[in-house]
Amino acid sequence: MNDLGVMRFLPIVISIGMLVVAVALWPSTATSGDVSMVVWLNITLLLTLSAMSMRYGVRLLRERQERRPGSRLRAKLVMGLVGMLLVPAIILQFTASQMVDRGLDVWFDVRVDTLLDRTLNLARDFYARVETDLKQGMLPYMDDSALLEVLLQKPIDYNTLTSRLADILSVEGWQRLQVFDVNERLLAGVQANGLSDLEAAPLGENAKLAVTLGRVVTELQSDQGREVAVGYAPLRSNQGVVGLLRAEIRLPTGAVQNARAVESDYKKYRELERNRQAIRALFTNTMLIVTLLVVMVAGWVALIFARRLTAPIGGLAEALRRVTEGDLDVTIKEAPRDELGSLVRSFNRMAFRLRENVQALQQTQRDLTEALDSNRHRRQILETLLANLQTGVLLVDADAYIRLLNESLRELLALPSGWMVGRDLTSLCSGRLHAIGGFFEELCYQDQDHLQRELDITVGKQHLHILVRGARLGTAGAADISGYLIVFDDVSSLAEAQRHRAWAEVARRLAHEIKNPLTPIKLATERLQRRFGAKVDDGAVFDTCTSTIIGQVERLQRLIGDFSMLARLPKPRLKEEDVRDILHEMRDLYLSYDRVRVAVPDTGPTCMCDADQVRQVLINLLDNALAATAGDYAPVELYVGQVEDAVEFHVLDEGEGIPESSREHLFEAYFSTKPEGSGLGLAIARRIAEEHEGELLALSYAHPTHFCLRLPLQGGNMEMS
């Protein structure tokens, strides 16, 4: 249970209570008229209130799970206010009901009842007394001889009759006295107030009754607000009834009024008494209507009051909840002009400032994020650059710890696995990498910001010539980055190219300087051989010496020719050549060597190449193969193949193969295993292949010894002749 506790069920209990009261009030068929209408109005009000209370109770129970801001306070206020009104209202209703009951008891008291009965009886007695007196008064005249005598006379003496009637009237004190014959015809009449109101009134049933019964019959008649007691007495003679005497006594006005007033009051009293329950119901229900209306209005007012009171609090609570959840775009619009309104305005100011601060923070965060993203982007670019850079890059901080090491450097120097970011560079530079440590020390302790050195570092079986350049970054202890950037470039190829260029220049100059005297020497020696061969004593020695001179000169000429070739290898002049033509030429060239087998395909590809240079390469390869197989007379094979966008010339021989020690230097210039070789054949052949943007490969070094010249079909990016 929460703080509302069982109070949360109060509306439902009230609702059920009202429903029970409505059932208790349910009208019977005996209830009708306006009372019924009042009861139905009450039932309607009760059911309405019950439904409203039930709805409110259900809402309270729902809000127990989904708490709305301010709802509990509002519920407490409403229930408190309604309770404050409901309890007195119930007490008032109960008291009023009791008072009505008591009032009715007093009103319809037995004594009043008896009093009214007696009063009515008095009135009745008065009337009865008048009638009795009239009857008794008229009874002697039924046999009045004077009257009978006159009535029996023919003709009737009206004066005598009237005189007799006047005597009787004066004796009895009646107000009117009339005599009728048996045919109900007025014979004579007298009255106390003269002739003013003397006229014949029609006889009623009682007159006939009196004649029929032969006795006095009385009745009461009303006339213009006056009441009279009328008596009928038959006049009897020996011959029977000869007439009818009618006498009137006017009842005293005061007595009549009192009697009728008593009758009227009695009627009303009895009527009210009969409707006593209805009166009680009417009072109770009317009171209940008032109570219910008051409760309804009070509840409505309480609800409005509570809502107005709690709305700002609810708004504040809701706004605070949203602020707690991070939604700062909150403004409470309704602000009453009281302390709550002041609180609301203060909250709005606070929320506004919070919103501003958060916006500023968010802007800062966005700036930082953008900067970070930019930095990250730059770093990614740098990393990509470093990763794709062929140059090795090493970044070392002021304490000689590696901060950055790119993959190119790792591959270039085949660095051990210990080389990684965060390691001390000086401890890693040992063995073959000792030179790097020396370079770093020199870079650290020198005065200049830059240092450049060329280092020879052995990587595997290769000796790389590395150009190392170092730069000092910032100063130690500064806020920005400080340390050293060292860049490694493999300049082995460049050095080799420079060396080749130098050698070529030397060779060109040597060839130029040596080639010129060689021809005269050779010619002079041949001349000496021809002219003095027969004249010298020891001709054999002479021939041997001159032949040696000529042979060595020729060898020098070939050597110089090769030098010249290497130094001045012309650019290949590409054109589309049929490979089969080249193979036919080779077969024809080596036709005398029956162990050379050249396989010419029926249909062959064409490729863009310089046919002369290709032929030179193939001749070099075939010559080498023949030289290698000269002893055991092993076969040499030349064939061609096509792989994707390249054509391959394969030369195989089954010779002893190439010694392992020579394989590494096979394509180096001036390296030869033959005593008379210049060591330039394969170097020139590889250069020709490279000039064609192809390659010359040693696929197998023995059994068979297999070389492959691969040329692109389209001639690469070379210019066509």
Added chain:
Amino acid sequence: MVKQLLIRASAAALGLWLVCVLVLTPAYAKPSVDLEMEADSNLVFCNTTLPNDAKHIARVLHEGTEVTFVWEISIEAVRRYWLNQNVATVRVERRVVPDLVSQSWRLIDVTSGISRRVFDVKKALAFLTRLRRFPVIDRSLLESGRPYRMVVSLEEHEGEDRGGWFSRLWGYNTVEKALNFTLP
């Protein structure tokens, strides 16, 4: 738990309502009249009596309150798929005016204007609560073999001021009875 509570509360409210409608309402059963139809070769008569309310009426008359009975007798031709067709309506208004002082009761037939005084309340009661061979309609206006419905409604007014506030406060009783008949 809230759902169960709501269901229980709704069920209780529905139960109370059903008690009201099904139990209490029939308990307040209305009084009824006895109704008979009689016909001769010329007229159709109505015999009707209010048997249950005589004691109450006698008390009212003894206590001096004027009582008026308004009888309304209708003859309707029964129609199966539509409202019945009204053929004739007769209205009879009878009033008894007590005189407590003389202990007599004046019987007034308001419709005809005839009145007489009786000194026996039973006669007054009979005058009010019974209609014997009361002619309702000429037989020639009805068809033989066709179903008809005779409807008798009675308004029982107490007091002199029938339309007045005080009288309206208590209202009046109404009774209705219907009888189906077919003339041979």
